[in-house]
Amino acid sequence: MKLAILLASVASVHAFQSPAVSTLARGAGGLRSPLPSTPVAARQQTKLGVAATADDAEKRAWFKENFPRTTKLAKGLKSPEVKKVVPLAIIFFCILFNYTILRDTKDVLVVTAPKSGAEIIPFLKTYVNLPGAIAFTILYSSLSNRFSQPQLFRGVIGTFLTFFASFAFLLYPNIGVLHPNGLCDAMQGFLPASFAAPIAILRNWTFSMFYLMAELWGSVVASLLFWGFANSVVSVKEAKKYYPLFGLFANIALVFSGQFVRLVSKLRVGATGADAWGLSLQLLMGGVCASGGVLLGAYEYMQRKVVTDPECVDPSTLKKAKVKTKMSMGESAKYLAQSKYIRDLATLVIGYGMAINIVEVTWKANLKKQFPDPAAYSAFMGGFSSSTGVVTFFMMLVGQQVLKRFGWGIAAAVTPVTLLATGVTFFSLVLAPGFWQPVAAKLGTTPLMMAVFVGAAQNIASKSTKYSLFDPCKEMAYIPLDAEQKTKGKAAVDVIGNPLGKSGGALYQQGLILSLGSLAASTPYLAGSLFLIIAFWLKSAKSLAGQFDRKMEEVDQE
Known part of the structure; x- marks a missing residue:
């Protein structure tokens, strides 16, 4: 089981997230009022150390209203x-x-x-x-x-x-x-x-x-x-x-x-x-x-x-290791085959792993064409990482509102729809650069540079929606299940879903590269495969949404 856990974590894009981290969106709340403006004079008074003005109090009240959990945590520390x-x-x-x-x-x-x-x-x-x-x-x-x-x-x-x-x-x-x-x-x-x-x-x-x-x-x-x-x-x-x-x-x-x-x-x-x-x-x-x-x-x-x-760590209250349901690969496969609910959930995990793997490799190939020098390549990746952090931060703040207003089904579909919408543009730039040449000329750039930036936007959007919506939806899907289904279902998804998503995408690309000779020759097939994977992903998300709603109704009636 240790091996399965480690392999699942290797396959994860954000392996370092605790399950509890996904509750951030639920705790942050949505922005309910605009940030009050602070007059220039008030700002100057603040810099000079003058006592807080009414505007300062208004600003603190705004922060407390829109970020109640952060304020509560700061006071309760x-x-x-x-x-x-x-x-x-x-x-x-x-x-x-x-x-x-x-x-x-x-x-x-x-x-x-x-x-x-x-x-x-x-x-x-x-x-x-x-x-x-x-x-x-x-x-x-x-x-x-x-x-x-x-x-x-x-x-x-x-x-x-x-x-x-x-x-x-x-x-x-x-x-x-x-x-x-x-x-x-x-x-x-x-x-x-x-x-x-x-x-x-x-x-x-x-x-x-x-x-x-x-x-x-x-x-x-x-x-x-x-x-x-x-x-x-x-x-x-x-x-x-x-x-x-x-x-x-x-x-x-x-x-x-x-x-x-x-x-x-x-x-x-x-x-x-x-x-x-x-x-x-x-x-x-x-x-x-x-x-x-x-x-x-x-x-x-x-x-x-x-x-x-x-006072910091009470030996009498230290948590003991939880007893987890240990399942082999064969047992996990058998459990998946028996439960449509868990099978659909595993399809979501596998779909994300394969889709992001296909997109990232193709994007990095074009990134090398645009930035063959390691210095330029590294500088671009630095900006990419910073942008990912900023976008994900704000997406985690608004994720709760999406779940609250539109429900589980819509929230679970945001990530695959994002990948689909950006994927169409990205692969069209890679496969048909001549079509985009007039647009690129008007923008003062090239189709290759456009493909690099669209691919970066696709990666940022897909990862930020994954962390803020896909992961919370995945964890929420276990809520209406009984204790045995929760433990066995999660074990099955972790053992098969995570590794199969990443490894499956990698093995598929290897087969194409070895048979066709290069990644460039494989790109049309990768594009078609991406859209097919997302189609199955969306189908499973729709199916799981209906099952999830019915199970939640059953739980509410109990």
């Missing part, structure tokens, strides 16, 4: 809770700050590497990430029997930081010696051209290792280590109160890390020397290590000042 929640928030911020930098950097490395491209990503997910996740699970299970949780936390974090520092300062400067270019050139001489992506994994093996470690940081450090530690020191009552705030930190970390990547990009633009990207990489990994140092410092503070303090 007690000293022992501050002592515990603040360092936890710092740890969470540092983990996600690093995750965003690593996620953007790994794409830059493998996509812009010599004789590589976006075609390499599906092969990396299947033949590098999957075996790596299995190997780590086995190793972690063995180490957990020999070391305490604090020792494991420090050891795992230290190992990650050591690797990232070594990569930037030791491995990358010596890739000319470490990468087997001669062997790979010989392999390309007698193997079909469609094998270019698998050969690129071997050719750039240090980049492939970085890709794996960056992926594992999100699933291992965030999902396994952080939430495991947080759940051991935070009571159920406190979790309901403060976990939603961590969702805000997740998006703030996206914004800060994205801007840090962009800042480093500007610094390296003026760098001199043969490899400005190498300097940039050292600065980025230096930031990761510095953030990791803060992370470990906050963790040590909690171990010495919080965990040992009965």
Whole structure:
């Protein structure tokens, strides 16, 4: 079961979100009144330290009205809770700050590497990430029997930081010696051209290792280590109160890390020397290590000042591990086959995983065409990450209103409809650039640049709607089920749905690339597949909406 949980977290785009984080939209409320304007004089008085004016009081009243949960949390924060929640928030911020930098950097490395491209990503997910996740699970299970949780936390974090520092300062400067270019050139001489992506994994093996470690940081450090530690020191009552705030930190970390990547990009633009990207990489990994140092410092503070303090962590109220229904892959498949409700729910999860996988790989291929230089590619990804954080933040605030006013069915359909609408535009730009040439000329750009920006908008929109609507709807779908259906149904969806979505999309793309020779030749088939997947997704969402409403009516009548 540990293996299934880890693989599911590797497949998740936001593995680091707690289930409680999805309640943020429910707690934030909608904006019910416009922000009152503050006269210039009042603002000047505030700067000069003059007593608060009536406008200040009005502004505070507006904030209290529109963000009641935030105001309530701020007033209800007690000293022992501050002592515990603040360092936890710092740890969470540092983990996600690093995750965003690593996620953007790994794409830059493998996509812009010599004789590589976006075609390499599906092969990396299947033949590098999957075996790596299995190997780590086995190793972690063995180490957990020999070391305490604090020792494991420090050891795992230290190992990650050591690797990232070594990569930037030791491995990358010596890739000319470490990468087997001669062997790979010989392999390309007698193997079909469609094998270019698998050969690129071997050719750039240090980049492939970085890709794996960056992926594992999100699933291992965030999902396994952080939430495991947080759940051991935070009571159920406190979790309901403060976990939603961590969702805000997740998006703030996206914004800060994205801007840090962009800042480093500007610094390296003026760098001199043969490899400005190498300097940039050292600065980025230096930031990761510095953030990791803060992370470990906050963790040590909690171990010495919080965990040992009965006012912060009461041993008598520590939560015991929940007994979960363990299901094998075969048992999960059997349970899915028996329940149409759970089967439809799994289809939603599989549909998202396959759809976003297909879109991202094609988008990154065009992104490399527009930004072949690693510096420009990385700068764009920094802005993309910041934009994702900002949009997701606001979508989480309005998500509750969508659910409240339009119901579960409409809310669940927003994500696939968003992917469909933006997908039509994106793939038309990729497959028929000549059609868009007049429009691009009027805008003073090119169809390729338009495809890059539309693809970015598609990714931002689909991910923000997933976190704010799709995930809450998925969790809500379990509410009307009985205890056995909840546990077995969730186990079945987690074991089959999450891995099958990501791995299924990757394997499908591999088959097309190997049979057709390139990602470009596969793009028309990927576009058609995307629309077919979304059609099944919407059909299942409509079916599940009816079943959900009927079950909720039954619950209300009981």
